[in-house]
Amino acid sequence: MKTREIAKGIYSVGVADWNVRNFHGYLTQKGTSYNAYLIIDEKITLIDTVKTHFSQELIDRISQIMSLEKIDYVVSNHVEMDHSGAMPEVMKRLPNATVLTSQSGEKEYKLHFNPDWKFQVVKTGDSISLGKRTLNFLMTPMVHWPDNMVTYCPEEKILFSNDAFGQHLASSNYFDDEPLDVIMEEAKKYYANIIMPYSSQAVAALDAVKKMDIRMIAPSHGLIWKNNIPAIIESYTKWAHCQADKKVVIVWDSMYGSTEKIAYAVRNAFEAKGYQYKFFDLKSNHVSDVITDCLDAEYICVGSPTLNKNIMPSVAAFLTYLQGLVTKTKKGILFGSYGWAQQNMKFMERYFEESGIELIDKYNVNFIPDKNALQAITESVISKI
Ligand code: FEO
Numbered sequence: 001m002k003t004r005e006i007a008k009g010i011y012s013v014g015v016a017d018w019n020v021r022n023f024h025g026y027l028t029q030k031g032t033s034y035n036a037y038l039i040i041d042e043k044i045t046l047i048d049t050v051k052t053h054f055s056q057e058l059i060d061r062i063s064q065i066m067s068l069e070k071i072d073y074v075v076s077n078h079v080e081m082d083h084s085g086a087m088p089e090v091m092k093r094l095p096n097a098t099v100l101t102s103q104s105g106e107k108e109y110k111l112h113f114n115p116d117w118k119f120q121v122v123k124t125g126d127s128i129s130l131g132k133r134t135l136n137f138l139m140t141p142m143v144h145w146p147d148n149m150v151t152y153c154p155e156e157k158i159l160f161s162n163d164a165f166g167q168h169l170a171s172s173n174y175f176d177d178e179p180l181d182v183i184m185e186e187a188k189k190y191y192a193n194i195i196m197p198y199s200s201q202a203v204a205a206l207d208a209v210k211k212m213d214i215r216m217i218a219p220s221h222g223l224i225w226k227n228n229i230p231a232i233i234e235s236y237t238k239w240a241h242c243q244a245d246k247k248v249v250i251v252w253d254s255m256y257g258s259t260e261k262i263a264y265a266v267r268n269a270f271e272a273k274g275y276q277y278k279f280f281d282l283k284s285n286h287v288s289d290v291i292t293d294c295l296d297a298e299y300i301c302v303g304s305p306t307l308n309k310n311i312m313p314s315v316a317a318f319l320t321y322l323q324g325l326v327t328k329t330k331k332g333i334l335f336g337s338y339g340w341a342q343q344n345m346k347f348m349e350r351y352f353e354e355s356g357i358e359l360i361d362k363y364n365v366n367f368i369p370d371k372n373a374l375q376a377i378t379e380s381v382i383s384k385i
Pocket of ligand 1: 078082083144145163
């Protein structure tokens with residue numbers, strides 16, 4: 001078992017979860033990792049843990065370096081179970097250790113595990129000395145839960161950022177030595193599926209992080225940013241400020257092909273106006289992949305026929321997921337087809353309204369659109385975008 005020293009006296013002791021493919025509904029085609037870090041100093045400190053069923057692997061990794069009982073502090077940047085699941089097993093072995101966490105973190109720990117551990121609540125501006133090194137704490141609430149915080153070591157210039165800057169990516173590497181486009185795509189997918197609804201809080205966290213002198217960003221998922229720190233900061237700045245490209249996402253499901261024909265007509269309009277487009281049939285695409293492209297799209301266009309007094313379940317699932325994540329900066333178009341009842345538009349409009357998406361126009365065709373109807377839709381969309 002390999003345990004990597006990422007800086008002198010600082011070890012990555014977390015685990016890779018190679019085969020996980022569903023992370024609370026998010027498709028993780030490349031697996032993930034739950035990163036934890038051990039700092040050897042006069043006060044020995046563990047930063048974050050791993051999912052419950054990897055507890056023994058974490059304990060074994062730490063034990064390769066030193067006796068677990070010597071740990072003085074456990075810094076918990078976030079209570080979500082992918083980082084705290086191993087805490088009960090770890091803390092059983094550390095009766096004298098202190099858990100450093102946010103005020104919300106302490107409250108959430110009590111609701112998760114009812115622990116009798118020794119807590120020390122920290123807030124922005126607090127720091128502790130480990131001996132040669134210091135740890136400074138910065139609260140980053142809602143990036144991703146109310147308890148989230150990041151921990152910065154100024155002597156090492158390392159930011160332990162937890163969910164922020166993470167990627168669901170399992171690797172035998174520890175640093176960002178893999179192709180940047182692969183890592184960045186996973187960082188983007190992570191941001192879109194986890195952090196997008198909290199972009200205003202991400203802006204505040206990012207502003208504070210930009211003032212730090214950083215040589216490594218060590219997140220709790222995926223690879224450590226070492227070679228590409230300006231690139232990931234630049235990307236986070238774009239995403240957190242909801243900056244859109246000249247881009248449209250067109251997403252639909254179809255029963256007998258009518259809605260699909262309209263999807264092409266809508267696509268032709270955006271193509272004619274020079275937009276980049278992404279074109280997703282929900283029979284073949286997962287919502288977490290579609291959302292990734294919504295992150296930097298100016299327009300989101302959604303189509304469904306009426307089905308059983310409602311819409312296609314795949315489109316309803318997408319709209320539900322979108323509603324939970326999307327920021328109120330997007331414009332959109334709805335389209336579809338119907339036989340004798342137009343409930344499809346009613347349902348889709350309600351989702352758009354609740355999501356805060358500005359509805360530019362809607363197109364609903366009775367049964368099968370002919371060539372003229374499709375051409376009229378294309379011309380209408382061209383005139384409105
Ligand atoms: Fe990786 Fe919000 O937990």
